[in-house]
Amino acid sequence: MSTDDLVTTKLRDRYLDALIRRDPDTTISVIEDAIRQGLSPVSILVSIIGKSQIRVGEMWHTGDINIAQEHLATQMTLDVMDQMRQRYHATTKWGIKAVVTCVEGNFHYVGSRMIADLLLVDGWDVEFLGADTPTHDLVEFVRQGHPELVALSVSMKEDLSTVEQIITQLRRLPDAPRILLGGYGVTDSDQVEGLGPDGFAIDAYSAIQEARRLGGLSKDPLSLNEYLIVMGSRVQDLRKRRSWNQEQLAQASSLDRTYISAVENGKQNLTIGVVLKLAEALEVPIGQLLSD
Numbered sequence: 001m002s003t004d005d006l007v008t009t010k011l012r013d014r015y016l017d018a019l020i021r022r023d024p025d026t027t028i029s030v031i032e033d034a035i036r037q038g039l040s041p042v043s044i045l046v047s048i049i050g051k052s053q054i055r056v057g058e059m060w061h062t063g064d065i066n067i068a069q070e071h072l073a074t075q076m077t078l079d080v081m082d083q084m085r086q087r088y089h090a091t092t093k094w095g096i097k098a099v100v101t102c103v104e105g106n107f108h109y110v111g112s113r114m115i116a117d118l119l120l121v122d123g124w125d126v127e128f129l130g131a132d133t134p135t136h137d138l139v140e141f142v143r144q145g146h147p148e149l150v151a152l153s154v155s156m157k158e159d160l161s162t163v164e165q166i167i168t169q170l171r172r173l174p175d176a177p178r179i180l181l182g183g184y185g186v187t188d189s190d191q192v193e194g195l196g197p198d199g200f201a202i203d204a205y206s207a208i209q210e211a212r213r214l215g216g217l218s219k220d221p222l223s224l225n226e227y228l229i230v231m232g233s234r235v236q237d238l239r240k241r242r243s244w245n246q247e248q249l250a251q252a253s254s255l256d257r258t259y260i261s262a263v264e265n266g267k268q269n270l271t272i273g274v275v276l277k278l279a280e281a282l283e284v285p286i287g288q289l290l291s292d
């Protein structure tokens with residue numbers, strides 16, 4: 001196991017343990033540790049929170065915990081995800097709208113909340129409808145709101161006929177959106193293709209890539225310019241959290257103030273040496289400035 005995997009496994013064990021012990025403070029501090037150690041939002045959501053939720057659900061399915069304990073754990077996780085939403089902000093707004101929802105009959109909404117959150121961080125305008133949205137109401141909602149993308153979450157194979165109905169009805173709309181399908185219930189690509197969505201993804205990593213492709217955005221996670229904008233806003237955010245002005249950061253990092261200003265505006269192509277200086281001055285691991 002690599003050091004990274006080991007770090008993630010330890011954090012996940014602590015997170016799951018806190019869920020089962022009903023200890024919300026520890027769930028939050030585990031995620032803060034994960035952020036400090038430079039894990040990206042998608043890794044935290046999928047590898048720590050998502051996998052723990054799967055374990056909690058399995059414990060309910062096998063009768064090791066009851067529904068009240070499962071509900072509390074899920075609620076604690078949603079609280080943690082709320083906090084993550086406050087923390088991560090999109091650096092670029094694309095002006096493209098996505099509606100994210102579970103199909104009618106599907107109550108497994110944590111995964112779709114993750115997709116909605118990752119799209120938000122990626123710069124989409126997102127309307128998250130949550131669990132069990134009736135097909136008729138969803139189609140009407142889309143007709144009125146004109147989103148460019150509808151992301152449908154399917155957790156059970158039994159829901160596939162509902163998906164077929166939704167796709168058929170959405171296709172009939174004058175301003176039909178692109179349709180992205182995903183979730184635990186749609187792992188068989190042949191079956192999915194038969195339903196005719198525009199895109200399909202089995203995990204959160206590829207979900208955002210697929211959404212970008214359908215939205216006509218660059219397929220690469222970030223171009224160099226976008227990356228510099230992201231890094232610049234991270235530097236600015238960290239500086240402001242210390243209540244420093246640009247001059248103070250310039251002094252702490254032995255750089256020029258005009259240089260700091262260019263960095264924060266995403267106008268400066270940085271060397272690794274400069275990133276190191278900034279990370280040291282801001283007292284964060286270098287990965288927190290660099291990671292995608």
Ligand code: B12
Nearest residue numbers: 050057058106107108109111153156157182183184204207
């Ligand atoms: C937790 C859980 C529950 C909880 C849900 C709590 C909640 N509020 O979410 C409760 C206890 C309520 C529950 C109920 C039931 N469950 Co349940 N549940 C699970 C479990 C263990 C984990 C689900 C979860 O939270 N995963 C964590 C999230 C983060 O993962 P995820 O949902 O897969 O999402 C990820 C990806 O799939 C993807 N993704 C998700 N949505 C989307 C959307 C798009 C567009 C894209 C691109 C990607 C994407 O990205 C996410 C992040 O990586 C799964 C098993 C499993 N391994 O998934 C069974 C499972 C889904 N449940 C199952 C069943 C059978 C049921 C019940 C029928 C049980 C019963 N007898 O009542 C009910 C049905 C409720 C309903 N009508 O929906 C079965 C479904 C099997 C099938 N028929 O296909 C599963 C697979 C368990 C099993 N192996 O039997 N369940």
